[in-house]
Amino acid sequence: MDYEAKMQRLGEIVALLEGEKLSLEDASKLYAEGVKLSEECRVQLTETKMTIQKLQAPAENGEG
Secondary structure: OOHHHHHHHHHHHHHHHHHOOOOHHHHHHHHHHHHHHHHHHHHHHHHHHHHHHHHHHHHHOOOO
């Protein structure tokens, strides 16, 4: 699942948790899914940021 799809699913999870009368078990499962997706997005953003910094480093040092 790509970043955009994960963010969309996170939005769906938030809406479900805020709007629906869910059982504790269902709410817990949705919350766990949301935490997992959030962490995956955070990791992906961190990796992307590091890649961008590596790409910018030669330009900032007058290389490339």
